[in-house]
């Protein structure tokens with residue numbers, strides 16, 4: 001624990017001589033020092049971007065071949081490390097560690113030896129190193145270590161405050177699990193059961209009269225009558241401060257937990273963990289690539305891209321909340337014959353000014369016009385437009401600089417515009433990639449590999465992979481004119497992603513209409529002998545049936561957002577009094593409008609189709625996005641008003657939680673305790689509705705509690721306890737909304 005605490009501090013801290021130290025220590029012989037160093041390097045990469053660049057320069061190694069921190073540390077320990085590092089850093093750490101191990105960074109090593117490792121401000125990394133160094137056996141101490149120890153001893157007093165801070169943050173195990181663990185402990189002392197099985201078998205009964213947890217005896221497959229066994233066990237189980245009562249109900253054992261104790265443990269945990277409440281570390285040390293949105297340049301941003309954007313962002317958020325390092329990829333449709341067509345069209349219809357103003361829209365217009373021209377055929381059924389488009393695209397595939405220049409411009413300008421629109425949704429991508437990254441040259445190797453494995457068969461001049469035995473038909477990989485296809489590029493992309501990131505998971509968030517495509521893709525990769533294909537997953541979803549707005553059919557994301565904002569604005573104006581109090585109505589209309597779209601999208605299971613029902617979606621009543629945001633701001637205002645009245649939660653969190661005895665309060669708190677379980681669940685199902693439903697229920701719970709339990713005008717102690725409850729509700733709701741991407 002003590003080490004955890006220090007590590008925690010280490011990474012919370014903002015100074016960074018660690019890269020040097022890391023290199024230094026890695027070169028040492030002591031195993032424990034080397035382990036320590038791996039942890040240190042995590043901080044190094046956070047802070048010392050310059051040093052990392054140094055290493056990058058000096059290292060011919062790429063991110064590939066990374067080592068995972070979890071290999072070196074126990075899970076809990078690694079978790080703590082992860083807690084501290086921002087989600088973006090694990091790959092860098094691994095990279096850095098790797099570079100260090102190969103002792104690529106001579107420069108850094110030199111710096112350490114020259115004793116430049118301690119920054120002006122004392123930092124907790126130092127204390128940690130100091131702690132290790134001073135406990136080092138004599139024969140392992142060198143001059144540098146001795147010097148270092150001395151330097152540190154001068155700085156120690158300044159660090160004590162920070163140590164205190166951290167000690168209060170550390171209990172991260174979900175509170176309900178502590179109760180579960182108690183039950184499991186009791187059962188396993190009486191019966192010979194595997195703890196894991198017992199733990200997993202615990203259920204939450206539907207009715208509260210059946211207790212907080214129920215244990216179904218039949219799960220244990222014991223000889224004898226389960227009802228009888230339940231009865232006998234009930235007699236034998238001893239209650240304690242965690243478990244107040246045990247009853248036998250048919251083949252079930254029902255457990256009633258100590259709600260007071262729950263409150264005492266839960267609320268301080270939520271209040272200290274704050275935005276981290278609900279998170280877990282299941283994915284620590286692992287990397288997931290999440291590909292979503294992926295629109296096609298010069299084509300409309302249709303429902304599939306909208307849903308992919310919203311759901312993909314959710315998937316990424318959930319992964320981050322569960323400890324994964326993620327790389328989000330926007331895989332643009334930015335390659336293929338249609339770009340030849342676009343280029344030909346631009347020559348004819350292009351308008352520089354319109355392009356600058358709104359590239360996405362203008363390119364789309366050009367594309368529509370040239371497609372019309374392309375419908376004209378000569379007597380042999382050939383179209384001049386399409387022929388020149390093919391020729392143009394061929395030049396692009398051949399790497400012709402001029403042809404590529406124009407395409408690059410269209411692409412860059414479109415990305416700039418996309419960024420802006422995604423920004424309104426608060427969505428960002430780590431990487432803008434696209435089909436263009438897998439042009440003929442890149443795909444060639446894949447073709448050769450397929451050929452080498454005898455998987456390619458000629459068929460009517462084209463090259464196909466025959467998947468009929470797997471009931472997946474035939475997959476065309478190359479056309480008769482030698483050009484490649486969407487599927488071919490996807491094969492190349494998957495292989496390249498695996499090479500670069502060595503991912504533990506690759507998620508494609510794409511409409512169900514492409515189920516067949518992904519089945520073919522995964523099967524081909526499997527036949528090519530890529531064992532990692534088992535880690536690729538298509539996260540699919542149904543259609544939006546009626547996406548028209550009052551302005552007609554929405555084809556662009558931006559238009560949809562504008563239309564929503566406009567409608568929201570009108571809804572808001574209906575309440576004149578409230579409307580006049582809003583400082584920036586445009587912005588509010590935009591944010592609340594977006595939450596309306598997003599919540600509507602995530603309210604049912606992914607695979608269900610749904611229609612856009614504007615009136616329902618934009619309402620502040622009923623289960624809508626605006627309602628959730630409204631509830632959140634009500635919770636905020638409780639805190640604000642309390643503060644104005646001088647009611648504050650003390651920093652040490654010494655609050656008389658025992659005063660929260662009313663059934664509504666207990667109900668609300670019980671509900672808050674379940675949030676970590678919800679996060680865990682959706683991290684397996686990737687069903688956003690799990691979180692949406694939780695948030696709605698939380699708001700309903702809060703509403704009925706707040707009707708009766710006020711904060712203002714109460715005894716001080718009671719007011720503070722209730723404030724702590726509402727603040728915890730606000731934190732939990734906020735964390736849910738953040739997962740959904742609407743906060």
Ligand SMILES: NC(=[NH2+])NCCC[C@H](N)C(=O)O
Pocket residue numbers: 291294295296331332333490508510
């Ligand atoms: N790797 C993939 N195939 N991702 C999905 C890309 C979606 C494609 N651009 C489309 O609009 O249909």
